[in-house]
Amino acid sequence: MGEAAEPTALATWRAPLSDPPDLEDVFSRFVDPVYRFLYSHVGNREDAEDLTSEVFLKAAKQLDSARSEASIAKWLFTVARTVLADHWRKYYRSGVRVPLEDERVGAAPASEPDVTTSDSNARLVDEVLAGLPERYRTVLELRFLRGYSIAETARAMGITPENAKVIQHRALGKAAALSGGRL
Amino acid sequence: MSDHEQLDRALDELIAGRSPRAQAEGLDSEEQRMLRAAQLLRGSRGEEPDDEFIESLHARLFPTPTKVSRRTAFLGALGGLAAGILGGVGLQRWVASEKPAYPHTALVGKNGRWVAVADLAALPHGTVKAFKAGHIQGFLFNRHGQIRGLSRICTHMGCRLDFEEKEQAFVCPCHGAEFAMSGRLRYGPRGYPLPLPPLPPVETRTRDGKIEVWTV
Numbered sequence: 281m282g283e284a285a286e287p288t289a290l291a292t293w294r295a296p297l298s299d300p301p302d303l304e305d306v307f308s309r310f311v312d313p314v315y316r317f318l319y320s321h322v323g324n325r326e327d328a329e330d331l332t333s334e335v336f337l338k339a340a341k342q343l344d345s346a347r348s349e350a351s352i353a354k355w356l357f358t359v360a361r362t363v364l365a366d367h368w369r370k371y372y373r374s375g376v377r378v379p380l381e382d383e384r385v386g387a388a389p390a391s392e393p394d395v396t397t398s399d400s401n402a403r404l405v406d407e408v409l410a411g412l413p414e415r416y417r418t419v420l421e422l423r424f425l426r427g428y429s430i431a432e433t434a435r436a437m438g439i440t441p442e443n444a445k446v447i448q449h450r451a452l453g454k455a456a457a458l459s460g461g462r463l
Numbered sequence: 464m465s466d467h468e469q470l471d472r473a474l475d476e477l478i479a480g481r482s483p484r485a486q487a488e489g490l491d492s493e494e495q496r497m498l499r500a501a502q503l504l505r506g507s508r509g510e511e512p513d514d515e516f517i518e519s520l521h522a523r524l525f526p527t528p529t530k531v532s533r534r535t536a537f538l539g540a541l542g543g544l545a546a547g548i549l550g551g552v553g554l555q556r557w558v559a560s561e562k563p564a565y566p567h568t569a570l571v572g573k574n575g576r577w578v579a580v581a582d583l584a585a586l587p588h589g590t591v592k593a594f595k596a597g598h599i600q601g602f603l604f605n606r607h608g609q610i611r612g613l614s615r616i617c618t619h620m621g622c623r624l625d626f627e628e629k630e631q632a633f634v635c636p637c638h639g640a641e642f643a644m645s646g647r648l649r650y651g652p653r654g655y656p657l658p659l660p661p662l663p664p665v666e667t668r669t670r671d672g673k674i675e676v677w678t679v
Contacts, residue, residue: 304525311520315512323505326482329516333523340524371484372495405507406653408500424504425641425650427478427630430471448474449467452497459500 303343306352307336314360320401321364323424331367335360408458416451423448470494474501508650511643514607570599570614570663571677579673586610586674591626597678601665602626602633604644612665612676613646619659633662 314335319328338359343352409417415437422428422436434444473486477498487498580594581603591604593615600615600623615624615633622637633642638652646662666677 307521307524311517312512316509319510320506321502322482323502324477324482325480325510325513327484328510329512329520330482332512332516333520336520336524367484368499371487372499401503402507402509402650405504408504409653420504421653423474423478424501425508426627429475429478445471449470449497452500453493455504456493456496456500459503 303340306339306343306356310353310356311336314356317357317360318364322367327367331360331363334363338363404459408455411458412451412454415447416454419444419447420451420455467494470498473498477501477505508641509643509647510649511645511647569677570601570665571679575666575677575679577668577670577675578678579670579675581674583610583669583672583674591628593626594676596676599665599676599678601676603667603674603676606644610667610669610674612667613662614665616662617642617659618648618662619652619655624662 311332315328315332318331318335319325322328322331335356339356342359409420412420418437419433422433423430428436430441430444430448433448434441437444439447469486469489473483473490476483476486483498483502487495490498576597578596580596581592586592586603586605588605588607591602593602594600602613602615602624604611604613613633616622617624617635617637617640619635619638619640622635624633624635624642626632627634627641630641631644632649633644635641635652638655639650640648640652640655640659641650642662643649646664648659648661652659668675668677
């Protein structure tokens with residue numbers, strides 16, 4: 281690592297999976313996109329880690345080495361969606377719709393496993409935010425995109441913490457309504 | 464309007480990076496939908512798995528310790544192959560680096576020089592330091608003893624990024640783009656139709672207790 285590196289075209293080149301693919305290769309290749317996919321739905325590290333572990337523990341039992349690389353990607357994301365649906369069912373009992381049929385998140389990783397799988401959700405979030413009144417949007421951005429506390433959000437907006445809380449609740453209610461069946 | 468006390472606790476857990484599931488169970492269905500909207504918002508930031516998590520899951524899945532992991536052996540073999548093609552230029556670095564999602568290129572080509580910018584002792588694990596050296600501005604940080612350098616210039620319109628400790632992210636004051644510590648785009652700028660390229664890495668090395676960067 282002594283001399284400076286020249287930019288190398290190698291970095292863009294992706295190694296194929298071994299043939300037949302073994303689980304360790306599959307893990308190295310897909311742990312990142314699977315984690316990102318799950319994180320984009322649950323929005324916190326703890327759940328994303330638990331669910332990612334579950335996906336690969338299941339995969340370890342069920343990996344069929346006769347599959348092609350593309351079909352492994354597709355299958356892994358199917359496992360991930362099932363694990364996610366179970367998660368919602370288990371902890372969110374009141375019949376929240378399960379995004380099992382979300383074909384947008386299913387399609388991308390199958391062909392392009394390295395693509396940021398949260399892209400489609402990012403677009404949905406953009407749409408939802410764009411449909412909100414300015415103050416609602418600001419509260420949600422500060423709280424959930426920037427991670428501000430209620431007190432910090434209130435200070436940034438020049439309102440009282442109580443007020444920030446009320447706006448936050450209304451904004452989340454509106455956001456939930458706007459994201460409709462996709463949530 | 465009810466005061467949503469339990470929902471508030473769930474939201475605080477979420478923002479702290481912890482699971483809100485314990486609180487979620489006690490919420491009514493409208494509140495659960497609100498919580499899930501918050502989770503979706505939070506999730507849209509995009510986040511990379513922690514190195515430590517990957518290592519521990521790997522150890523759980525492949526419990527027999529092998530001297531050379533298959534991945535290393537595989538990359539090693541690949542290295543040998545590529546060395547033949549490229550004459551070994553930059554190879555070690557590529558093999559050692561994280562898998563790039565985009566065509567990463569070093570910020571400065573071969574006509575640079577090494578410039579000392581910080582004391583190694585002043586950059587313990589988890590800290591971030593901004594530097595200016597020659598024509599480049601960047602961030603240095605230490606992750607588990609590994610020193611890394613990244614450009615400090617936003618890949619959107621060229622503003623100088625700030626480090627936001629709470630989010631462990633590099634944030635652009637101009638249009639709000641946010642980059643993860645790996646340099647990868649995490650969020651925004653809102654309304655911009657294309658994902659921004661990652662922050663280019665800055666080459667670093669340590670000499671006599673000093674961190675040096677490759678610059679022009």
